[in-house]
């Protein structure tokens with residue numbers, strides 16, 4: 001008997017993936033909010049079985065212990081950063097991966113170099129801010145995993161990730177504050193996704209939402225910014241963060257492989273839908289509506305064109321270069337009549353399915369070696 005999947009309306013709250021009005025209707029209504037509470041709905045699990053039964057996780061734990069770095073003393077915080085200089089130097093960042101020539105006939109046609117540069121700076125601040133908020137999401141999710149995962153080896157490993165995420169939150173917050181003159185509030189789509197992940201009572205969903213989807217995307221995004229920027233502090237900061245992040249994604253892939261291999265079709269269906277929803281929420285966030293608003297542009301005037309900008313499209317697709325092979329390895333693409341494969345085809349990201357998955361690739365990200373190119377899987 002085949003399992004029926006929900007439709008877009010049920011999963012996403014809209015029938016059309018590219019319904020811009022519906023995407024923009026999700027906004028951050030309380031930008032002055034300082035504390036945000038989410039129910040985490042889960043039991044804390046003790047295990048009295050202290051035997052080492054998962055060598056792959058144990059190896060990761062040993063790697064994590066020697067891979068620690070000190071965010072205060074290992075980074076050149078005395079570097080002077082002039083955002084205008086840095087962003088105009090980072091050529092690709094000037095238009096943040098969009099092609100200015102594509103916007104003739106819109107308000108952007110009249111933008112001068114100064115406005116494009118300003119857009120680049122705002123976009124950099126916004127992007128780093130969403131990294132920061134995502135890092136705090138990872139901190140909370142992984143602390144939750146320490147409590148909820150029933151495996152001893154996984155509890156030990158997760159505890160090292162909690163410390164890693166503390167460093168990541170610290171370095172992005174400090175960089176934004178000291179070098180960029182402040183950042184942006186959390187994007188509403190990102191917050192909705194983080195809330196959903198924390199909210200779910202099933203421990204494997206925390207892993208799927210955070211380690212596989214959010215961190216998989218982050219690893220790709222950090223890789224691009226690391227490759228593109230010539231700003232030495234940011235470059236080194238990202239290199240350090242990536243060395244941790246690759247382990248985190250591996251932690252998700254190695255743990256979930258064991259769990260998903262034993263799941264029924266109906267159980268897998270829930271995971272496939274969750275992965276799809278997470279992918280779409282992250283895609284929605286790339287509309288960066290807050291940046292357009294800050295630039296005095298109504299997002300409705302430009303987003304239909306942004307969606308069809310080939311430069312932008314290519315850049316956005318690349319952000320899924322880690323997620324898709326990892327989902328494939330976990331069996332999420334092809335179970336239940338290839339449901340998630342079809343969705344990733346619609347999103348234009350299926351071409352990454354045979355790129356290297358992160359279950360073993362993490363070794364290449366270790367400090368002391370050159371980080372793999374973000375397009376190395378091609």
Ligand SMILES: [Fe+2]
Nearest residue numbers: 135138165168
């Ligand atoms: Fe992180």
Ligand SMILES: [Fe+2]
Nearest residue numbers: 138215245248
């Ligand atoms: Fe992480």
